[in-house]
Amino acid sequence: MQHWQQPSYEPYLPVTEKSNPITRDIDRANPEEIVQMLQKCDAEIFERTSHGNPMYQTLCSSSVVQTIVEVSKRVEVILKDPEDSLIVLSGCGTSGRIAFLLATSLNRWLASHHQKQIYSYIIAGGDKALLTSQESPEDDPFLGALTLDKACVGKKHVLFIGISCGLSAPFVAGQLDFCLRNLKIITPVLIGFNPVDMAREIAERMNELQKQKKAYVLNPAVGPEAISGSSRMKGGSATKVILETILLAGHEAACNNKAITFNGILHSLNKFEKVHQITYSHTKELAALVEKAAVSLRRKGHVYYLGWQTLGIIGIIDASECIPTFGAGFEDIRGFVSNGFSEMNNKEGDLSSLGPHFIIDHKDFVHTILPNLSDNDTVIFLYSENDDLNEVSALAKSVRQHTSNLHAIAHELTGLSDPDRMRSQFMAVLTIKWPSSLHKYNPVLMKQHCELSTKWCLNAISTGAHVLTGKVYMNYMIDLRVTNSKLYRRAIHILKRFTGSTQAYCETALLRAIYGIEELSDGMSSTNVTQHTLVANERGSVVPIALVMLQSRGTIAEAKSYLDAYSVIRDAVAACQRLL
Numbered sequence: 111m112q113h114w115q116q117p118s119y120e121p122y123l124p125v126t127e128k129s130n131p132i133t134r135d136i137d138r139a140n141p142e143e144i145v146q147m148l149q150k151c152d153a154e155i156f157e158r159t160s161h162g163n164p165m166y167q168t169l170c171s172s173s174v175v176q177t178i179v180e181v182s183k184r185v186e187v188i189l190k191d192p193e194d195s196l197i198v199l200s201g202c203g204t205s206g207r208i209a210f211l212l213a214t215s216l217n218r219w220l221a222s223h224h225q226k227q228i229y230s231y232i233i234a235g236g237d238k239a240l241l242t243s244q245e246s247p248e249d250d251p252f253l254g255a256l257t258l259d260k261a262c263v264g265k266k267h268v269l270f271i272g273i274s275c276g277l278s279a280p281f282v283a284g285q286l287d288f289c290l291r292n293l294k295i296i297t298p299v300l301i302g303f304n305p306v307d308m309a310r311e312i313a314e315r316m317n318e319l320q321k322q323k324k325a326y327v328l329n330p331a332v333g334p335e336a337i338s339g340s341s342r343m344k345g346g347s348a349t350k351v352i353l354e355t356i357l358l359a360g361h362e363a364a365c366n367n368k369a370i371t372f373n374g375i376l377h378s379l380n381k382f383e384k385v386h387q388i389t390y391s392h393t394k395e396l397a398a399l400v401e402k403a404a405v406s407l408r409r410k411g412h413v414y415y416l417g418w419q420t421l422g423i424i425g426i427i428d429a430s431e432c433i434p435t436f437g438a439g440f441e442d443i444r445g446f447v448s449n450g451f452s453e454m455n456n457k458e459g460d461l462s463s464l465g466p467h468f469i470i471d472h473k474d475f476v477h478t479i480l481p482n483l484s485d486n487d488t489v490i491f492l493y494s495e496n497d498d499l500n501e502v503s504a505l506a507k508s509v510r511q512h513t514s515n516l517h518a519i520a521h522e523l524t525g526l527s528d529p530d531r532m533r534s535q536f537m538a539v540l541t542i543k544w545p546s547s548l549h550k551y552n553p554v555l556m557k558q559h560c561e562l563s564t565k566w567c568l569n570a571i572s573t574g575a576h577v578l579t580g581k582v583y584m585n586y587m588i589d590l591r592v593t594n595s596k597l598y599r600r601a602i603h604i605l606k607r608f609t610g611s612t613q614a615y616c617e618t619a620l621l622r623a624i625y626g627i628e629e630l631s632d633g634m635s636s637t638n639v640t641q642h643t644l645v646a647n648e649r650g651s652v653v654p655i656a657l658v659m660l661q662s663r664g665t666i667a668e669a670k671s672y673l674d675a676y677s678v679i680r681d682a683v684a685a686c687q688r689l690l
């Protein structure tokens with residue numbers, strides 16, 4: 111098997127857009143094989159060697175660890191002198207959601223210790239992007255800069271951490287450009303997972319400034335995503351690992367006088383690797399949940415995650431990301447959190463009036479979903495021993511009156527609860543036992559580990575379920591929504607990859623599918639990409655339709671009928687090719 115780090119492997123694509131050789135046949139795999147593939151892909155986050163390719167640094171490369179040390183020291187300085195200071199975490203899509211999760215969690219922790227809340231988050235598209243996909247603001251550098259400018263008003267010291275897994279989001283690039291024009295106040299940090307020479311000019315300018323400790327770039331390669339380009343998976347997890355390592359080290363230095371050292375950082379990264387090993391030691395149980403979720407989706411049932419505290423938020427995020435990733439319906443997989451928006455603690459407050467996508471409280475689940483719940487639906491509880499287990503039991507009892515298809519992912523942290531009492535409430539419980547040697551009863555660390563572990567489990571369940579229902583083609587998310595320039599480029603690449611047709615031919619087919627017409631007018635082909643993506647936002651299945659059209663040389667209507675006849679996209683394409 112060819113390793114993605116070899117220079118000849120898909121040389122025209124950045125790492126985050128390459129297809130991962132591990133998952134090449136994921137669409138033909140069974141649940142257990144899917145989980146094993148995901149385990150291997152996620153293990154690449156912690157890979158020590160760059161296989162002799164000097165172009166790549168890994169997470170544990172000394173230059174990366176050293177940069178983490180430097181940035182942690184910046185956090186320490188700000189925490190020691192919080193007046194007029196701010197740490198801003200910012201990104202688009204999943205990167206913005208991780209920024210939100212960390213900023214709100216740490217502010218809550220600071221408040222509980224009677225300290226000033228110095229974190230702020232920015233997500234392109236505002237708070238509604240926490241729960242729904244708002245991909246078009248990602249293309250707007252001016253909006254990025256403006257939002258950051260507003261956040262920094264009145265501040266004298268700002269540490270800005272911009273996250274763009276692909277190092278490609280213009281929104282974040284605009285913010286970094288703003289930082290570089292205000293270096294007296296702002297220290298910018300860029301987190302992403304491609305080598306800088308593949309990325310934007312701004313990243314190169316920042317790399318230069320790093321020598322003077324005025325800006326920092328953290329860009330280890332963590333390998334291609336399990337589903338090509340789906341940076342919600344490894345990208346999101348690796349972002350969480352890096353940021354939590356930085357922020358925790360900064361806090362421990364400021365509050366407990368614990369020196370920030372190279373070995374200390376390495377130790378913290380190793381702990382996250384252990385979290386990976388412990389989580390995936392449950393392959394069989396995880397595969398059983400993947401299977402259950404897939405059966406539900408196949409029967410037109412639903413998957414519901416009901417979580418407590420941040421585990422509930424992780425569930426909501428995972429569920430909402432299925433819509434743009436797999437072209438899933440919003441009802442297919444949904445997440446709910448105990449206490450809804452007061453648990454979210456987001457800047458814009460309760461968004462439930464914005465519509466059904468924003469209904470996230472357990473109470474809403476009980477009122478609107480529970481009465482119609484059936485065995486076709488899979489319900490998964492997400493909790494840890496630190497949650498109110500009486501509340502967990504009471505809700506489990508209500509759910510059981512409607513379905514026996516009730517499961518749990520439970521985190522055992524101290525071993526003090528009564529696991530048997532809880533086990534009897536569910537059809538199966540995936541219990542993850544955390545050795546105290548890993549978290550040493552540090553509540554922040556416990557929380558971080560449970561969250562990442564839950565993220566890995568849910569990413570596996572939602573990805574696996576969609577793979578098993580035929581939503582991916584090999585390891586490509588073929589039914590993606592083409593809602594910004596990155597996704598437009600990716601869609602054309604996918605069409606080229608599978609049809610061998612020219613760029614121009616693929617783009618024409620894509621535009622025909624987007625506009626739903628056989629002949630494009632001159633005006634249409636010359637319109638800019640933003641306009642195309644606005645129209646594409648309103649249409650479903652544009653890439654599968656374009657793919658079948660290209661393969662069968664048929665019309666839009668013919669392509670649609672093939673796709674209706676076969677639930678697995680690869681089969682639809684094969685069938686139309688057989689008829690040629």
Ligand code: S6P
Pocket residue numbers: 201202203204205248273274275276277278279339340341342343345431434435
């Ligand atoms: C990816 C997810 C997207 C990305 C977003 C930002 O699975 O659906 O929303 O997070 O496009 O990407 P990046 O590369 O700037 O972090």
